[in-house]
Amino acid sequence: xxxxxxxxxxxxILFILAAIFAPFVATHDVAAQDLAMxxxxxxxxxxxxxxxxxxxxxxxxxxxxxxxxxxGITVVVISAVFGTFIGxxxxxxGGFVDKFLSGYVFNxxxxxxxxxxxxxxVAFLGAGQGKLITALCVIGxxxxxRVMRGQVLKVREYDYVMAARALGASNLRILFTHxxxxxxxxxxxxxxxxxxxxxxxxxxxxxxxxxIPPPAPSWGTMIEEARQFFATSPHxxxxxxxxxxxxxxxxxxxxxxxxxxxxxxxxxx
Amino acid sequence: xxxxxxxxxxxxxxMLLVIWTVVSLVTLLIEVVPGDPATVILGETxxxxxxxxxxxxxxxxxPAFFFSYGNExxxxxxxxxxxxxxxxxxxxxxxxxxxxxxxxxxxxxIFERYPSTIKLAIAAMLVAIxxxxxxxxxxxxxxxxxxxxxxxxxxxxxxxxxxxxIGPFLVYLFAVQLGWFSPTGxxxxxxxxxxxxxxxxxxxxxxxxxxxxxxxEELGEDYVRTARAKGVSERKVLFxxxxxxxxxxxxxxxxxxxxxxxxxxxxxxxxxxWQGLGLLLLEDGIGKRDYRLVQGCVLVISVxxxxxxxLTDFVYRKLDPRIRLS
Numbered sequence: 001x002x003x004x005x006x007x008x009x010x011x012x013i014l015f016i017l018a019a020i021f022a023p024f025v026a027t028h029d030v031a032a033q034d035l036a037m038x039x040x041x042x043x044x045x046x047x048x049x050x051x052x053x054x055x056x057x058x059x060x061x062x063x064x065x066x067x068x069x070x071x072g073i074t075v076v077v078i079s080a081v082f083g084t085f086i087g088x089x090x091x092x093x094g095g096f097v098d099k100f101l102s103g104y105v106f107n108x109x110x111x112x113x114x115x116x117x118x119x120x121x122v123a124f125l126g127a128g129q130g131k132l133i134t135a136l137c138v139i140g141x142x143x144x145x146r147v148m149r150g151q152v153l154k155v156r157e158y159d160y161v162m163a164a165r166a167l168g169a170s171n172l173r174i175l176f177t178h179x180x181x182x183x184x185x186x187x188x189x190x191x192x193x194x195x196x197x198x199x200x201x202x203x204x205x206x207x208x209x210x211x212i213p214p215p216a217p218s219w220g221t222m223i224e225e226a227r228q229f230f231a232t233s234p235h236x237x238x239x240x241x242x243x244x245x246x247x248x249x250x251x252x253x254x255x256x257x258x259x260x261x262x263x264x265x266x267x268x269x
Numbered sequence: 270x271x272x273x274x275x276x277x278x279x280x281x282x283x284m285l286l287v288i289w290t291v292v293s294l295v296t297l298l299i300e301v302v303p304g305d306p307a308t309v310i311l312g313e314t315x316x317x318x319x320x321x322x323x324x325x326x327x328x329x330x331x332p333a334f335f336f337s338y339g340n341e342x343x344x345x346x347x348x349x350x351x352x353x354x355x356x357x358x359x360x361x362x363x364x365x366x367x368x369x370x371x372x373x374x375x376x377x378x379i380f381e382r383y384p385s386t387i388k389l390a391i392a393a394m395l396v397a398i399x400x401x402x403x404x405x406x407x408x409x410x411x412x413x414x415x416x417x418x419x420x421x422x423x424x425x426x427x428x429x430x431x432x433x434x435i436g437p438f439l440v441y442l443f444a445v446q447l448g449w450f451s452p453t454g455x456x457x458x459x460x461x462x463x464x465x466x467x468x469x470x471x472x473x474x475x476x477x478x479x480x481x482x483x484x485x486e487e488l489g490e491d492y493v494r495t496a497r498a499k500g501v502s503e504r505k506v507l508f509x510x511x512x513x514x515x516x517x518x519x520x521x522x523x524x525x526x527x528x529x530x531x532x533x534x535x536x537x538x539x540x541x542x543w544q545g546l547g548l549l550l551l552e553d554g555i556g557k558r559d560y561r562l563v564q565g566c567v568l569v570i571s572v573x574x575x576x577x578x579x580l581t582d583f584v585y586r587k588l589d590p591r592i593r594l595s
Contacts, residue, residue, distance in 0.1 A: 107283065108290045112567075113528025113574040119535065120567045123555040124298045200431055204536060207433045208551060223433055227540070230437045231445045241434035249429035 005257020011250035015243075019065040028056035030063045030217050039233040049235040052225060057236055060217035061243050067218050068247060071129065072198040075136040076191050082137070083144025084187065088175055090145065091152025102149055109142040115201055122210040132211050136201055140194060147190045151183030189259045196251035203244050219244050277583075284579045291571050296356045299560050300333050309558055310369050327369060327561070328352050365565040370557050375565035378549065383569065386545035389537065390530045392461050393469035394523065400473040405480025409515075410507055412485055420477055427474025432533055436467040436540035453542040460541075468537040472526050479522055483515035490514075517588050524581025528574040546570060 018025050027047065034054035042049045048057035090101035109117075121135040155161060156179065164174050205211035206220030214221050219240040226236035299306065307323045308315065315323075324330040332347035335354070359366060365375040408420035443463060444452035450463050487493065488511060496506050535547030542548070550566035553559060 103283070104286065104290075107287050108294075111287045111291050111575050111578075112571050114532030115535070116528075116532045116567060116570055119532070119550070119555075120295065120298060120563065123563050124301050124560070196429075203431060204433070207431075208536065208539065210555070220433070223437075227433075227437050230441050234441065237434070237437055241431070244431055245426075245429045245434065248431075249425065252425075252428060 002257045002260060004253045005261070008250040008253025008257060011246055012254060015065050015247055015250070016069060018062050019069045022062050022066050026056075026059035026062045028059045030055065030059050031215060032056070039229065039236070041233070042235055048239040049233065051222070051236045052229065057222075057239055060222060061219070061239050064217045064219040064222065064240060064243060065247075067129075067212055067216060068199050068202060068244075071133055071136070071202045071212075072195050074133050075140055075198040076194050078133070079137045079140035079194065080144045080187065080191055083141035083146075084148045084180075086141070087145035087148025088152050088179065088183075091149040091156065092171065092175060092179070094153075098149070102146070106142050106146060109139070112139070115139070115204060118201060118205060119208070119210060122205060127210055127213050129212050132202065132205060135205075136198055139201075140198065143194060144187060144190055147186050148183055151186060152179055155179045155182045185258075185262045189255050189262065192251050192255035192258060196248045196255065199244065199247050199251070280579065280582070284575060288572055288575055291575070292357070292360065292568060293353070295564050295567050295571075296353055297333065299564065302560065305329075306369070306558075306560055327367065328355060331355075365568070366561045368559055369561050370553070370559040375562050378553070378562060379546065379565050379569050382544060382546045382549045385543065386531070386534050386538070386547060387573075389461065389464055389468060389534055389543060389545055390527065392465035393467075393472065393530055393534075393537075394527070396465045396469035397472035397476055398523075400469075401476030401480055404473075405477045406484055406507065406512065408477065409481040409484025410488065417481070420481065424474040424477045427470045427477075430470070432467050432471065432536050433540060435470050436463075436537065439463050439467055440540075453540075464537050464541040464543050467540065468530060468533050471533070472530065475526065476519065476522065479519055480515065483518060484511055487511040487515045517585070520588060521581060521585050524578050524585075527577050527581075531570050531574055 032055060034050070037046075037050050037054040038052055040046055040050040040054075046056050046058065048061060051057055051060070086101060086105075090098045112120075117139050118132075118135040121138060122131060125131045125134070152175075161174060161178050164178055169177075202211055202218065203220035203223070206218040207224045208220075209224065211220055212218040214225070222240040223237050223244075226233075226240075230237050302309070305320075307320045307327075307329055311319055311323060321330070329352075332345075332351045333353060334351055335347055335349070337345050337347060356366065363376060365379065367373070368375055368378060371378070404420045404423070408417040411417055440452045440463065443449050451457070451460055484507075493506055493510060496510055497503075501510075534545060535551060537543065538545045538547035539551055546566055546569065550563060550570075554563040554566055
């Protein structure tokens with residue numbers, strides 16, 4: 001695997017550990033305000049400085065990892081399971097079912113540009129972590145469904161699937177024991193790229209005030225709060241910004257690295 | 270010829286079907302608003318009479334769809350006198366309804382802002398192409414050189430840095446420190462530069478990577494060897510042969526990325542206080558819970574994207590005869 005993929009894994013593990021052990025890693029109480037300590041630059045006491053309410057930025061970035069990864073992992077798992085299910089139905093049954101699903105349903109969900117469907121959903125449903133996850137799953141599952149459909153269409157024609165069918169294996173058995181294991185690799189690639197997308201989307205929606213409401217330390221919300229004071233205290237925006245960039249970068253590295261590793265045609269280049 | 274015509278007709282039918290579904294989804298989205306929109310907008314202190322007036326004025330007192338299903342009444346057929354049919358009738362006459370807040374036609378509010386969002390998206394695309402084309406060609410034709418590594422690093426940065434980090438940084442550097450542009454607003458023509466660069470950064474990164482790998486792939490083709498063997502200069506090989514073929518896949522990406530640009534414009538417009546559709550959607554629509562306006566904005570942005578995408582698909586087919594046959 002490429003060096004970049006290893007770097008990606010290292011960064012991802014670092015953030016996951018920080019998220020799991022956040023209460024031990026954080027140096028201060030995330031919610032504790034100290035109005036006498038507003039906009040302090042980084043120091044030995046406050047490693048990343050303090051924000052507009054005198055809260056410790058380092059601790060908030062650490063707890064922000066928790067929110068980001070929690071949302072990211074939930075979104076990836078739910079959309080992967082749902083997308084895989086729909087995609088395998090489309091690929092396995094073919095015919096009218098496939099025409100309806102891949103020709104029509106997939107196209108409808110891809111017809112909303114980027115984040116717009118999530119923004120619209122949250123606008124009508126209201127803000128909150130559960131609703132944010134719902135919205136991101138609604139836009140996320142199509143990617144998995146398309147990958148899965150393509151894989152099933154390919155694997156379906158292989159001889160060993162024919163053999164299994166000849167032996168009298170049921171559709172469900174063929175799907176679970178023969179087709180799914182062969183389609184899992186591209187799904188993992190899609191999942192790591194989807195993780196990067198979900199983290200970025202959560203931050204974007206929170207930045208727009210449509211994600212996780214304050215005072216929860218979401219990286220997007222922190223950046224939105226810090227924006228006006230960038231000229232005088234850039235550190236409040238910089239550290240959550242770097243955290244988002246590193247997380248997104250890490251999962252993109254992992255996704256790209258895995259894709260190259262799993263696809264020998266790309267490895268040669 | 271007949272086959273091609275059928276193909277275009279099928280594409281068109283699919284596009285109309287998708288637009289119909291998108292409009293229906295957006296129309297019915299208002300039903301998922303928790304509680305009663307009228308109470309949400311008028312506030313807790315509104316009298317029963319005010320609420321009823323509001324509901325009657327915006328048709329909220331009538332059924333949402335052709336049929337409804339409730340716990341008490343079960344399945345009820347409402348007939349054609351419903352809000353869904355009304356919305357469609359209005360749409361076909363170019364009417365997007367009346368704003369819940371300002372009582373102005375939503376269409377007028379949207380089309381006041383529409384040009385500036387499109388201007389921003391096109392400017393961002395030009396910025397992205399302007400950066401990615403030279404960088405991608407340079408990196409691809411000098412694989413593994415310093416230029417290539419620098420371009421790859423730049424591309425990674427552009428992909429992973431969110432717009433809302435790049436934006437404030439650019440404002441700080443070019444508006445606060447250097448004083449070249451104003452930090453926000455859209456008063457002077459040059460005010461578009463910072464928002465366009467912010468919005469186009471991610472796209473330029475994606476394009477750079479695509480053009481690079483496209484150039485590398487094409488340079489390995491037989492026709493390049495033939496051209497070189499004939500003694501064609503390297504510059505001519507690159508610009509007359511390689512780029513012509515290598516840019517075809519880039520065209521599709523441009524079409525697909527327009528959607529990302531239109532959605533990204535919402536964030537960029539917020540950063541720079543750019544008076545476009547995104548800001549209208551965020552501040553006047555979502556911020557003031559003007560659901561009718563939100564519907565209109567989402568609709569106009571989506572339909573723009575669907576039409577642009579279909580056009581790209583059409584251009585792509587024209588450019589690459591191989592796809593036309595299959």
